[in-house]
Amino acid sequence: MFGWTVKELFSAPQQLFASVSAVAGAFALVLFFDGVFAGESEQIVALIDRTDADVWVMQDGVGNMHMTTSFLADWKIDAVAGVEGVKKVTPILYLNAVIEAGGRNWFSFVVGLEPGDSRAGPWAMAAGAPLPGRGEAIVPDVFASDAGLAIGDPVRIAGRDFAVAGFSADTFSMANSITFVTLDDLADTISSVGTVSYLLVDAEPGVDAAALAARIMDEVEKVNALTREEFSARDYSIAVQMGLDIIWMMTLIGGALAVLLTGFIVYSHVTERERELAVMKALGVRDRAIYASLMVQALVIGLLAFALAVAVVSLAVPTTHALVPKISLAVTADSLWRTGVTAVLVSLVAAVVPVRRVLSVDPVSAFHQ
Amino acid sequence: MPEPILQAENVVKVFGQGRAAVRAVDGVSIEVQPSEMVTITGPSGSGKTTLVSILGALLRPDDGRVVIDGTDISTLREGALSMLRARSIGFVFQSFNLLESLTVRENVLFPAHLAPGGMNAARGRADELLETLGLSHRASALPRTLSGGEKQRVAIARALINRPRLIIADEPTGNLDSKSGQNVLMVLHDVARDEGRAVLIVTHDRRVEDVADRILWLEDGHLRDRKQDEHEWVRDPVCNMALDGWTSEIFVDRDGIRYHFCSQRCRERFEASPETYVEASRSRRPARDGADR
Structure with a gap:
């Protein structure tokens, strides 16, 4: 029976390819939108991940960067630097703001940097100066391209004008971007002189980051200290949670579409082969052997469609990013796992669609001409 | 007397209810012994397919009892019926009904998965059957590349793979040319004679009567025994259609002569003006072998 099932499925390769492609389209949509969301979420934690500090120190009670404000008195910079195992402390001031340029507005993390210190600065440059000077800003290259900005053009950040000194790379997504200015300029702009937002702590070689974070919290009052991994995971989790409903809705819609398509394909297989089923x-x-056969057919279609969808999305991700740089795409293992499980569930549900039809196949009809 | 392989007693099957009820099979009893080849024939709509479906354990009778290879099928559940069909009955259909995506050898082996017994043994048997039926050279061919005769021989091999004691063939020569049909009949005849199986053939093909051990006539749900070569060729005096007076059930006796009719309509027309048709029938040619009575 299994031999018949597989042979039957592959006896019309063009029909099989069309069926698999249709279902793969649904899975590819799920993977693609999932990839967009994952890409955007990864961009939200880009500053944390790319600067790669061992420990992040922030205001007590604060545990995130995204959609959060943190203020630390600047004397705590020295206090943290004095903790055993700390090699270097880099303060940043940080603000969620809208930047305006070339008639365009864009939401951005604005990061205030110590003059001349590139530790928390842009990790890749497309053009211009690698660090901002007073009255200058380094904006994402994608935003500059979108807004038609050139070096020296003005941008407005939190109501104050800055001159563009450089274009940073890998700092832009549709939901978020990162703009760099000097710490003093940002402090003036938001009237927060004498405070910083976060401290990036580099540990001495051989010092465990988690232990160092714990020691900082013990020795410096009213601060929270997290390892980079934990800090990044928290922000990523918040970003994902914000879009979780959307992800599930997309998965459900894509899954429902795939169920309908696979169900229709398997149902068509049954109606086209009713006579052969009657003969069998x-x-x-037995009926249950026929159901098992349909389930195998649906599973083969579902898994082939999933594989095709993965292949299509693997090609689509770099192509899309090259054609539309503002879209950040990332196909994660979690997304692949979820869509793969969806493919299996879709196949199992779809195989139920023609059950009534199979039951109604009358073996006596094998005698009819 | 050996135990019959197929035994049916007072089998009744009714379709519909009330005034619309049709007794497709009405009190049929039949026994088929090992090595016996029995033919059921009869006009279209006489209930042949219904009867053969019941005798093949595909349809449950409303009344009566059917015993196949010692098993009373009336008490069996669907799963057990399927198993009985796979193990004890081989089917040969008019339209061959091969599985188009499988090769000849795979088609022959298909029922072997459904019955107990090793597949290795079945493979050997499939090769033997293909050899016997002259199909070895087509073992890897797909059904669409076969002639009608070849397809039917594959179907016979498939029917025999599980060594069933009962073979049921529905119009096995219906879609074949004369030579292929003759060949298929002889194969079925040999299956009964040489292998001791019971072969039940439902057919309109009169050639089958030449090789069958028994011929049964089914009409309006009733079954009657009929001996070979027992024909009484007559002509309907109204429409001149050739009829077998032995099996005809519509007739009128007049002046010591029995007149047979193809239908009630012809009989009514005859009764309205018998002299006209009696006179006309005397001047007509005989129906067959000069036997116009």
Whole structure:
């Protein structure tokens, strides 16, 4: 029976390819939108991940960067630097703001940097100066391209004008971007002189980051200290949670579409092969063996469609990013796992669609001409 | 007397209810012994397919009892019926009904998965059957590349793979040319004679009567025994259609002569003006072998 199932499925390769492609389209949509969301979420934690500090120190009670404000008195910079195992402390001031340029507005993390210190600065440059000077800003290259900005053009950040000194790379997504200015300029702009937002702590070689974070919290009052991994995971989790409903809705819609398509394909297989099914029943094949056969067919279609969708999305991700740089795409293992499980569930549900039709196949009809 | 392989007693099957009820099979009893080849024939709509479906354990009778290879099928559940069909009955259909995506050898082996017994043994048997039926050279061919005769021989091999004691063939020569049909009949005849199986053939093909051990006539749900070569060729005096007076059930006796009719309509027309048709029938040619009575 299994041999018949597989042979039957592959006996019309063009029809099989069309069926698999249709279902793959649904899975590819799920993977693609999932990839967009994952890409955007990864961009939200880009500053944390790319600067790669061992420990992040922030205001007590604060545990995130995204959609959060943190203020630390600047004397705590020295206090943290004095903790055993700390090699270097880099303060940043940080603000969620809208930047305006070339008639365009864009939401951005604005990061205030110590003059001349590139530790928390742009990790990749497309053009211009690698660090901002007073009255200058380094904006994402994608935003500059979108807004038609050139070096020296003005940008407005939190109501104050800055001159563009450089274009940073890998700092832009549709939901978020990162703009760099000097710490003093940002402090003036938001009237927060004498405070910083976060401290990036580099540990001495061989010092465990988690232990160092714990020691900082013990020795410096009213601060929270997290390892980079934990800090990044928290922000990523918040970003994902914000879009979780959307992800599930997309998965459900894509899954429902795939169920309908696979169900229709398997149902069509049954109606086209009713006579053969009648003959099989007459020869002694039981209904449950026919269901199992349909389930195998649906599973093969679902898994082939999933594989095709992965292949298509693997090609689409770099192509899309090259054509539309503002879209950040990332196909994660979690997304692949979820869509793969969806493919299996879709196949199992779809195989139920023609059950009534199979039951109604009368073996006596094998005698009819 | 050996135990019959197929035994049916007072089998009744009714379709519909009330005034619309049709007794497709009405009190049929039949026994088929090992090595016996029995033919059921009869006009279209006489209930042949219904009867053969019941005798093949595909349809449950409303009344009566059917015993196949010692098993009373009336008490069996669907799963057990399927198993019985796979193990004890081989089917040969008019339209061959091969599985188009499988090769000849795979088609022959298909029922082997459904019955107990090793597949290795079945493979050997499949090769033997293909050899016997002259199909070895087509073992890897797909059904669409076969002639009608070849397809039917594959179907016979498939029917025999599980060594069933009962073979049921529905119009096995219906879609074949004369030579292929003759060949298929001889194969079925040999299956009964040489292998001791019971072969039940439902057919309109009169050639089958030449090789069958018994011929049964089914009409309006009733079964009657009929001996070979027992024909009484007559002509309907109204429409001149050739009829077998032995099996004809519509007739009128007049002046010591029995007149047979193809239908009630012809009989009514005859009764309205018998002299006209009696006179006309005397001047017509005989129906067959000069036997116009």
